Amino acid sequence: MNYEEMDRKLKSRLKPERYSHSKSVEKLAVELAEKWGADAKKARLAGLLHDNAKNMDKEKSGILIEKTGADESVKQSPTLWHGPVGAYLLKGDYGIDDEEIFDAVFYHTIGKKNMSLLTKIIYIADAIEPERDEYADWTSACREKAFKNLDAALLEVTDRTINSLVKRGLKINFGCIDIHNEVIGKLRK
């Protein structure tokens, strides 16, 4: 399947605003890949397709999440399902059989320790792409940071997520905590 075919299929499966967000993540992910020496072609595909399962109905994604190997804490949080489920669909639905792209899509909702450069880039680009204008001031400052120090931007994105979960009285998944602890340790060295 070529890029145009993937793009068309994705567009048919997503709500317009989600498709537009995906294109914006794709663009920022490519720029960050070029800046930090990741594979820009993989960043393009991972960015485009990271939310491919976002608008799937809950019943279907509830069935598919069981096949993904996601751990129990993820299975209990439906908002996290579209990462693992989207990764699971890459091969059959988009013809992408690539471990790095799989990992980047799988973990964009969950996060984890020792993320690859590509996974980190998708995780960050997803949070700060320019169309997320409800947080315009914050996202533009963090975008600038991402081009200077990727780990500092990663910490900011993660801490913002943790704070927001705490404020809303929601559970914090372990991936966020792992990222926070790992990056804090690295930046303080």
Ligand SMILES: [Fe+2]
């Ligand atoms: Fe997502």
Ligand SMILES: [Fe+2]
């Ligand atoms: Fe996204």
